Amino acid sequence: MLRGWWPTIQNSLLEKVSAKYGVNPTSLKLLGGFDQNVYECKAKGNNFILKILSGTKYDISSVKQELAWMNYLFEHGLNISLPVRSVKGKFIEEMKWESEYYIVVAFEKAHGSVLADLHLADLLTVKKWGEAMGRMHHVAKLYPTSRNSLVINKEWNNNSIFTEYPPIEKKVLDKWQTYIAELQLLDKDINSYGMIHNDFHHHNFHVHEGEIILFDFGDIEKSWFAYDIAISLYHAVQTIPSYEQIRRRDFTLRFYETFMSGYTNENLLDKYWLAKIPYFLDYRQIYSYVYTSKYMNIDHSNEKVNKVFKRMKYNIEHDIPFIDFNLHIG
Template sequence: MEKEIEILFTEKIINEAVDRFQLKKDSLKKLGSFENYVYECIKDDNSYILRFTHSSHRSKAQIESELDWVNFLKEKNAPVCGPLRSSSGCFVEEIQATDGSSFFSCLFEKAQGSPVKVTDEQFNEKLFHQWGKSIGRLHTLTEHYTLPDHIQKRHELIVGFDTEFAPYLPSDKVIQKNAQDVIAQLNNIPKTEKTFGLIHTDLHLGNFFYDGETMYLFDFDDCGYHYLLSDIAIAIYYTCWFNDNTDEENTNLIHQFIPAFISGYREEHSFLAEDLRLLPLFFHLRDLELLGVLHKKWDVSALNEKQQKLLDDLYSRVKNQTPIVQFDIEAMVVHLHS
C-alpha cells in the first residue's frame, strides 16, 4: 500500500468497521495490504473476511457495483464468497479518514477449502479442469445478469488502461510504443455477447480455495467488462508466473494445462479453439498492467533482489514482445478440434 494511504489507515477506522459489522473485537488477523487491507475476522463464532478499500482506489459506487454482481452470482449458486450486510443493512460501509477521504469496508464469507500452490500434489489436471469449469460457469451465469438502475456499470478494462496503468509505465519509447500497439490490437477484436462481458479478470491461484472437488472464488475487486478470453489467459499466465520452472518446463506444463482447462470450461460455456491464437496478446496486456501497477506501488530506486528480477523480466518481455510462455498454438488448436 502507498505510504500516504498507510498514514490514514488508523485503528479508529478498523474499530469503526468492527462495530458496524458486529465483529468480535480483537479477532482480526491481517492477510494482505497490496491494493486493499484484508483481514480474517470472527462473527458469531464463524470466520469471515473484512476488506478496507481507500477512496483513491475505488469509489463507493464502484464497490457497490462489484458486490451487486457477486451477490447475483451467489444467489445463482456459483461457488463465490458472497458479501454480508452490516448492522445497518449495507454491503458497503463508508468510514471517513482524517484528510476527508474515505475507507470503504465490506464483509465477505470466507472461502471453504484451502489455497493451492504449484508445488502441491493437488496442482494437477483435475484442478485445471475444475478451474476452467468454474470460470465457464461465471461466464454463462453473467449472460443473465441485468444491471439494476441504481447500480453503476463497471468500467471497460481496455478503456481503463489509459488511466489505471499507462500513466505509471516507464517513459522508454519502445515500451510506450508496444503498449499502444497492444491496446490498438485489442480494440480491433470484435465484441459479441459470447466473447465480451463482465468478468473477474484476476482468477489466479491466489484468488480461490479448493477442497479437492470445488473451487471457491473470491477477490472480485478488479472485475470489469473485458473479453472473456482474458480470464482464460490470466489462469495460464499466473500458472507460469507462480513457479520457478524453466521456459521448457512451463511449455510442457501448459500443454497439459490447456486441454484439461478448456475441457472443463466447455462443460459450462462455448469456446472456439481458434481463440487460442489471441492468447499471446492477452499475455502482453497483463505484462503491461503489472509493469504499470508495480511502478505505482514500489519505490523502484530501492528494490530487493526478488523485486528487481521480477521487474527486469517484465521489462524484457514487454520490450521484446515475448509472451510469458510459448507453446505450439496451432497444434493445440488442432487438438481441441479433435
C-alpha cells in the same frame, strides 16, 4: 518486496471499522491484499473477511457493481464467498476518518484453502477451475442490462492506467500504447466479450471438499473472455521458474489442456479467440508491468523482485513472448 501505495492502517481506524461489525479490533489479522487492506476477523460464529477501501481509489458505485455481480453468479449456481452485513444490516459501510473517506465491505471466509503448490494440484481441481470460469462467461451473456447498468458499462479500459501513464521507459510506453490501439479494434460480440473476473488466479479461490469457492471480485470488468482465460494461465505458469524451460513448457500444456477441458463443459469460444490467448498472455505481462509501475513502489533492494521486474521489462522491450510454443488450440 513490493510496497503498495496504501499507508499503514492506523489502530484508531481499525477500531472504528470493528465497531461497525460488532467485533473486537484485536480479533483482526492482516491478510494482505494488493493495498495491505484485507483483514480476517475472528467472530463468535464463522470468521469473515474485511476489506477497507480508500475513497481515493474506489467509489461506492464500483463496490455496488461487485456485490450485484456476485449475487448474480450465486443465483446461477456458482460457489461464492457471500457478503456479510454490518451491525446495522448494511452490506456496504461508508465512513470518514481524519478527513479521508473509506468504504468497508465484509465477506464470509471461504472454507478450504488455496492451491499452494499449483504444480502438484489434482488435475480434477484444475478442470473444475476451468468449469467455474466457463460458467461465469456463459451466464455473463445472460446478464440483464436493466439489472444494473453500471456493471454493464464497466469497460476494459476504464482504469486510469490507460490514460494517465506512469513514468515508464519509452520503449515500454510505445508498446503499451500499441496494445491499447489494437485492443480497441477487436470485436466485442456477446459470445466473446462480457463481464469477467479479471483476476481469477489460484489465490483468489479456495478448494473445499473438491469444490471451488470463488472470492475477490474487486477487479471485475467487461472484457474478452479469452483474456480472462489468459490471466489464469499467466499466473499459473509464473509458479514455474522461467529458467526451467522444459518443466515450464510441460506444465503449461498440461494446465491449459485440463483447464480448457473444464471450461468447454460450460462455455464455448470460437477458435479465433482461442488463438488469441498467447497475445493476451503478452498483454497481461505488459499490463502487470504498467500497473505495478503506477500503483506500487518497487523495492529494488530486494534482489529477487528486482530481477523479476527487470526480466519483464527486457521481454517487453524485445518482444519476447510469454510462451514461445503452441498451445495446441486445435
